[in-house]
Amino acid sequence: MKRLRLPGPVIDAIYVIVGILFCGFALKSFLVPNQFFDGGVTGVSLLISELYHIPIAYVIVAANIPFIIMGLKQVNRTFAFKTVLAIVGLGLCLLYMPEQHVTSDKLLVSIFGGVFMGIGVGLSIRGGCALDGIEVLALYTGKRISFTISEIILGINIVIFLIAAIKLGLPTSFYSIITYYAASKTSHFVIEGLEEYTGVTIISAQSEIIKERLVMELGRGITVYKGERGFLKNSFDVSHPVDIIFTVVTRLEVLRLKDLVHSIDEKAFIFTSTIKEAAGGVLKRRARQH
Known part of the structure; x- marks a missing residue:
């Protein structure tokens, strides 16, 4: 019996949609209600939203616009177009998904918020786009200075967590580092899978x-x-x-x-x-x- 194979664009769309839902769930049910942060552009968006009381949906879309433009120049038009749709989709998800305060346990929030966020980001990358523009920025910057992409991302995230520590206190910053670590490891596993x-x-x-x-x-x-x-x-x-x-x-x-x-x-x-x-x-x- 011949196995049914879905077209590549359909599979990519499924990856991106499911990734958006996972990211939306992580943000609305774990990170936002508990004032926790992640790394990258998402972390910056959460920090701005918390400090200036702007809805996270608007901030996360606006914050990713420069990186979508970078993606158009550094990667290709298809990547940029998919990323636009994904970011807008995430914004709509954050606007209309009901907020569910799953838990107030800080350790559970930092771990599982990061895991769900990592699943979402990883699936979006497998679908050919980015829900967080930090790697596009690192790619853009890496061509102009003698640092690796990993070193650039680490440097940007250190700045984010330092600001969080100053504005919101060390405990929040430390728990947010755990969130980022869980998210990065999970997204790596989702992208590479067992077939790494x-x-x-x-x-x-x-x-x-x-x-x-x-x-x-x-x-x-x-x-x-x-x-x-x-x-x-x-x-x-x-x-x-x-x-x-x-x-x-x-x-x-x-x-x-x-x-x-x-x-x-x-x-x-x-x-x-x-x-x-x-x-x-x-x-x-x-x-x-x-």
């Missing part, structure tokens, strides 16, 4: 057997580098040619791969690295089979 890829490098004297089993048993593509092993302290002049194996697996497969390699060579040297994005090759062909 990990690069694995294997150096072993039994490389021929390992190569065969990686391909035939795990069905993974491999890349082989020619290298030398040895160069020990007591025998620095002694070395041997070796095939250095590199492959990419999902994080759920890392343990299985390590067990397979160590069953062949207990002394095999294995190290892993996070792959931010992977496409094509065997990965692409495997995806098409589903």
Whole structure:
């Protein structure tokens, strides 16, 4: 039986709509009623709304306008158009979604408010837009100064939480940092999912057997580098040619791969690295089979 596949734009729209609902729920039911904050543009919007008593729906739309313009220049028109619709949708959601004060427990608010916010932001990114323009700003700024995007985002958020500490007190600022941390970790998980890829490098004297089993048993593509092993302290002049194996697996497969390699060579040297994005090759062909 042939599985029904929805068109890409429909899937993107579903991601964005559900993301808006999650963000709206986090703001209206956790953060706004308890005067808590998040990082990024959302954090700035919450801070302005709290200090000047302006409805959060209007502030969050207005605050994102400059970043939508940046997105038009830095990314593309499709991204900017989707982001406009998403931000307006979030504003409408905040206007008409009933406010439900779920809990006053500060720890629960900071954790679950951040989790729901992170789910919403992550889903919107998977849908091809941004409900928070902080990363667009970091991308724009990163091309002009010698800092990474992560460092720029961290710097902006430090300023936000310092202002919150001065205006609303240290406890609120500290709990808001927890909110931001929960949101950022959750959004990362939603974006990358369980299929986050990990690069694995294997150096072993039994490389021929390992190569065969990686391909035939795990069905993974491999890349082989020619290298030398040895160069020990007591025998620095002694070395041997070796095939250095590199492959990419999902994080759920890392343990299985390590067990397979160590069953062949207990002394095999294995190290892993996070792959931010992977496409094509065997990965692409495997995806098409589903």
